[in-house]
Amino acid sequence: MKSEDKHRKIIQAAIKVFARKGFYNARVSEIAREANVADGTIYLYFKSKDDILISLFEEEMRKIINNMKEDLAKQKDPIEKIRKFASNHLSLMTRNQDLAEVLQVELRQSSKFMRDYVKDQYMEFLNIFASIIKEGQEQGIFREDINTGIAKRAFFGALDEMGRYWVLSTTRKHSIAESAKQISEIFIQGMMKNATKGKGKTA
Amino acid sequence: MKSEDKHRKIIQAAIKVFARKGFYNARVSEIAREANVADGTIYLYFKSKDDILISLFEEEMRKIINNMKEDLAKQKDPIEKIRKFASNHLSLMTRNQDLAEVLQVELRQSSKFMRDYVKDQYMEFLNIFASIIKEGQEQGIFREDINTGIAKRAFFGALDEMGRYWVLSTTRKHSIAESAKQISEIFIQGMMKNATKGKGKTA
Amino acid sequence: MKSEDKHRKIIQAAIKVFARKGFYNARVSEIAREANVADGTIYLYFKSKDDILISLFEEEMRKIINNMKEDLAKQKDPIEKIRKFASNHLSLMTRNQDLAEVLQVELRQSSKFMRDYVKDQYMEFLNIFASIIKEGQEQGIFREDINTGIAKRAFFGALDEMGRYWVLSTTRKHSIAESAKQISEIFIQGMMKNATKGKGKTA
Amino acid sequence: MKSEDKHRKIIQAAIKVFARKGFYNARVSEIAREANVADGTIYLYFKSKDDILISLFEEEMRKIINNMKEDLAKQKDPIEKIRKFASNHLSLMTRNQDLAEVLQVELRQSSKFMRDYVKDQYMEFLNIFASIIKEGQEQGIFREDINTGIAKRAFFGALDEMGRYWVLSTTRKHSIAESAKQISEIFIQGMMKNATKGKGKTA
DNA sequence: CATGAATGAGTCTTCATTCAT
DNA sequence: TATGAATGAAGACTCATTCAT
Known part of the structure; x- marks a missing residue:
């Protein structure tokens, strides 16, 4: 549940950032910031x-x-x-x-x-x-x-x-x-x- | 004329490479190779x-x-x-x-x-x-x-x-x-x- | 005594993992897994x-x-x-x-x-x-x-x-x-x- | 010849840095500095x-x-x-x-x-x-x-x-x-x- | 004009360590 | 004590661009 939440939070942040910058110009660190998590946390939920x-x-x-x-x-x-x-x-x-x-x-x-x-x-x-x-x-x-x-x-x-x-x-x-x-x-x-x-x- | 030729040669090479790899995964050096020019030559014809x-x-x-x-x-x-x-x-x-x-x-x-x-x-x-x-x-x-x-x-x-x-x-x-x-x-x-x-x- | 046991268990696990991977390529989490303890537990027994x-x-x-x-x-x-x-x-x-x-x-x-x-x-x-x-x-x-x-x-x-x-x-x-x-x-x-x-x- | 020189220069720098820090604690950037070349130059001469x-x-x-x-x-x-x-x-x-x-x-x-x-x-x-x-x-x-x-x-x-x-x-x-x-x-x-x-x- | 070796800024990813539970 | 999710610092490597020749 909690884990599900964070997964969603990151996806939602990614949608925002990808929309704003495009995939290639989006920074993982920016997605992390937008999701209010640490950079490394992203990698607990996604492989790359x-x-x-x-x-x-x-x-x-x-x-x-x-x-x-x-x-x-x-x-x-x-x-x-x-x-x-x-x-x-x-x-x-x-x-x-x-x-x-x-x-x-x-x-x-x-x-x-x-x-x-x-x-x-x-x-x-x-x-x-x-x-x-x-x-x-x-x-x-x-x-x-x-x-x-x-x-x-x-x-x-x-x-x-x-x-x-x-x-x-x-x-x-x-x-x-x-x-x-x-x-x-x-x-x-x-x-x-x-x-x-x-x-x-x-x- | 000669200059025009090289311009075209690079564009043609870029079309090939962009099609093959996509813009972000295309390497300038690969376009240069495909066009048979040196990497630096690209920058004589294009700003970036x-x-x-x-x-x-x-x-x-x-x-x-x-x-x-x-x-x-x-x-x-x-x-x-x-x-x-x-x-x-x-x-x-x-x-x-x-x-x-x-x-x-x-x-x-x-x-x-x-x-x-x-x-x-x-x-x-x-x-x-x-x-x-x-x-x-x-x-x-x-x-x-x-x-x-x-x-x-x-x-x-x-x-x-x-x-x-x-x-x-x-x-x-x-x-x-x-x-x-x-x-x-x-x-x-x-x-x-x-x-x-x-x-x-x-x- | 119980504490002594866990200390040993971790040392034994470390020996196995260090032997297998080498010190630098060994992961603390792998030692923890091998020792059947949580990652954090390691740090109750060892400083680093x-x-x-x-x-x-x-x-x-x-x-x-x-x-x-x-x-x-x-x-x-x-x-x-x-x-x-x-x-x-x-x-x-x-x-x-x-x-x-x-x-x-x-x-x-x-x-x-x-x-x-x-x-x-x-x-x-x-x-x-x-x-x-x-x-x-x-x-x-x-x-x-x-x-x-x-x-x-x-x-x-x-x-x-x-x-x-x-x-x-x-x-x-x-x-x-x-x-x-x-x-x-x-x-x-x-x-x-x-x-x-x-x-x-x-x- | 020139290329050979740089190869050697990097090897020599690496020997120094590896000796000083050990392989795992040596930084590629430190080798580069010791060799007086840019970080990226290392990778023109060595794969990794x-x-x-x-x-x-x-x-x-x-x-x-x-x-x-x-x-x-x-x-x-x-x-x-x-x-x-x-x-x-x-x-x-x-x-x-x-x-x-x-x-x-x-x-x-x-x-x-x-x-x-x-x-x-x-x-x-x-x-x-x-x-x-x-x-x-x-x-x-x-x-x-x-x-x-x-x-x-x-x-x-x-x-x-x-x-x-x-x-x-x-x-x-x-x-x-x-x-x-x-x-x-x-x-x-x-x-x-x-x-x-x-x-x-x-x- | 042409070259291509050199540059170095920029980023994904890892992983030792922490800390709220 | 024990946990393991979260952290974030750190570094190898890439590649667009430059510039001495």
């Missing part, structure tokens, strides 16, 4: 600086995935699910900007090195969206020729780029809600079989 | 390691932008332009994977630090797509409520994520051409006013 | 890691010296005493290899630092041999020109080097008994006045 | 701190062995060779005390770790003495039952212990020359077939 980043990814991605799955379970309509997916994912940026920045920036950065560690969860996350499309296809809502392997990446990339803009932007012209709506409506209409605009509440 | 990356971005992005603009100038139809945009951008990955990897991975990585240097060209690139949408809106093809600021990022993000997958993937299930087609059709149909599927040659 | 080594030397050397003196007290003949000295000292290696290794290797290593702490007992040990020579000189057996200060070190060094070989060697071509015999016979004959080979049982 | 010690051993032992072989080549008589061996080896201590201390103290210290690196030359050195004995046995001077494997170690150990005393002692009661003489005469007489004292010049 790399290990902090990896653990951070695994743990936070797990939460994000679980949170998304829970959130979507409440919706039945694939179209509503897509809307929910977009707003959920983008609102994460609002709620936890530091984490968003780390996931956005650092996840990409060490791709080759890190992808081994987060690939599974990254895929699991993408496949949530793939399932929605498949569902929509089975229900005759979405076109059969939509390739889920491509569409899931396109949708995630669209949201991600928008999130990146939002996190890094200082002006923030577009609200998160509006962004989520625009992107989901483009994809919904873009994938639909008949050319009716996305049904249900459009806002 | 950072400066190599910045110059690399500016020069290569300039080429990409010009190439894209030229390519699109041949098309009149906004819908065809979108298709062209997607295939042009994605085929870049095929033609120059190392550069793609650097732009994909490293551009993101140092976002805050780098954004100052590449923001303008990044925006210029995005705005090419924004102009296409606007054109389409003016021609009554695309919905008026499409926010070009959001849509341009969504489209770019979708292509980029797909490109990242393609660059980093070892299996590459989805062909570049198919990916470009799927993504552009989703966006075209997703943004269209009336519900006709994208006209013109769909495949 | 150095202090463990010093205490170890003092206590074990005391035992060795007393044991040697006792053993030699049974012999009257200086020549027999030399033989006994050699076999006693070398057989120590067989009986307690870990201790032998620590004394052999670590004693030397920290010479300057340690000499202050073990010098007295080291000298006492050497002087046991010096006394034997003196005895032999007084009995007219050994040459008068033998310098006991030199001879005692030469004899000790000869045994020690042989012991080191035996402890570190994996093949061990020469038996401890044969080594003791060869060395003592060389010294006996080498120091004798008249040229009779060492009298008494030569084997 | 360990590598400095290993290189030092290999190079200096090579010199010692060659010097000894040369020196002995001038002598024909095995008995004179033993006298020469002793005086040569011990006078090394006088001439290069720092080196002697490093070889004496540090060679022993990291025995298991280091023996792999110096074993061959250590054996080569020991075998010089073994050859002398064998020669003497062939000439009928030394007893046949002298085991050269044991005697070479005994002789080396005797000299070494005496050398250690001389290097570490502050009072130095026994002169190097006298020590060499005493030890060689004990071994010569101790190994001789007939019991005549060492013939030839006893001094």
Whole structure:
């Protein structure tokens, strides 16, 4: 329990520092200071600086995935699910900007090195969206020729780029809600079989 | 001229090494070796390691932008332009994977630090797509409520994520051409006013 | 008594660990684990890691010296005493290899630092041999020109080097008994006045 | 040539510092300062701190062995060779005390770790003495039952212990020359077939 | 212009020691 | 007494950058 706390405290500190400086420019001693522990204490909980980043990814991605799955379970309509997916994912940026920045920036950065560690969860996350499309296809809502392997990446990339803009932007012209709506409506209409605009509440 | 050559040789070497190791794990001495120059020579052409990356971005992005603009100038139809945009951008990955990897991975990585240097060209690139949408809106093809600021990022993000997958993937299930087609059709149909599927040659 | 036990337990553990890793590469925590006590407990019995080594030397050397003196007290003949000295000292290696290794290797290593702490007992040990020579000189057996200060070190060094070989060697071509015999016979004959080979049982 | 110089300069500095502090307490930065080079320069010439010690051993032992072989080549008589061996080896201590201390103290210290690196030359050195004995046995001077494997170690150990005393002692009661003489005469007489004292010049 | 040997600031990590429980 | 989590000082090593040639 106490030990769990310190583990979390260090992860939280790391998120802050990585977001502020980036992984390579972050100093272990700075994470320690931010976590209010001694430098050496870090190494009681993590094998190395790399290990902090990896653990951070695994743990936070797990939460994000679980949170998304829970959130979507409440919706039945694939179209509503897509809307929910977009707003959920983008609102994460609002709620936890530091984490968003780390996931956005650092996840990409060490791709080759890190992808081994987060690939599974990254895929699991993408496949949530793939399932929605498949569902929509089975229900005759979405076109059969939509390739889920491509569409899931396109949708995630669209949201991600928008999130990146939002996190890094200082002006923030577009609200998160509006962004989520625009992107989901483009994809919904873009994938639909008949050319009716996305049904249900459009806002 | 001779001087120009060496500048290029170093940039080319840096693209290779950054792609292979990532910016932070790349050694200046390794770039020098790859470029067949002495370590010190690098500093006759660039102020610092950072400066190599910045110059690399500016020069290569300039080429990409010009190439894209030229390519699109041949098309009149906004819908065809979108298709062209997607295939042009994605085929870049095929033609120059190392550069793609650097732009994909490293551009993101140092976002805050780098954004100052590449923001303008990044925006210029995005705005090419924004102009296409606007054109389409003016021609009554695309919905008026499409926010070009959001849509341009969504489209770019979708292509980029797909490109990242393609660059980093070892299996590459989805062909570049198919990916470009799927993504552009989703966006075209997703943004269209009336519900006709994208006209013109769909495949 | 209980306290005495723990002191010993730690010394014994230290002997094992120092033998295995060497003083500098031994970890206090490893000694603690080997002794089945907590890290902090070590510091209830010893001032520092150095202090463990010093205490170890003092206590074990005391035992060795007393044991040697006792053993030699049974012999009257200086020549027999030399033989006994050699076999006693070398057989120590067989009986307690870990201790032998620590004394052999670590004693030397920290010479300057340690000499202050073990010098007295080291000298006492050497002087046991010096006394034997003196005895032999007084009995007219050994040459008068033998310098006991030199001879005692030469004899000790000869045994020690042989012991080191035996402890570190994996093949061990020469038996401890044969080594003791060869060395003592060389010294006996080498120091004798008249040229009779060492009298008494030569084997 | 220039590079050779710096290599030597660092080795010489290391000998001084290792002698003064011992290997583990020596700081790489101190070696650098002693050698008048920057810390990083050390690593242009040696892979690691360990590598400095290993290189030092290999190079200096090579010199010692060659010097000894040369020196002995001038002598024909095995008995004179033993006298020469002793005086040569011990006078090394006088001439290069720092080196002697490093070889004496540090060679022993990291025995298991280091023996792999110096074993061959250590054996080569020991075998010089073994050859002398064998020669003497062939000439009928030394007893046949002298085991050269044991005697070479005994002789080396005797000299070494005496050398250690001389290097570490502050009072130095026994002169190097006298020590060499005493030890060689004990071994010569101790190994001789007939019991005549060492013939030839006893001094 | 070109070289590449030299520099030395900078950081992760280890581990003897402490101390609250 | 005993514990073992926490401490933080210390050091080997790296590598971007410089500069004498």
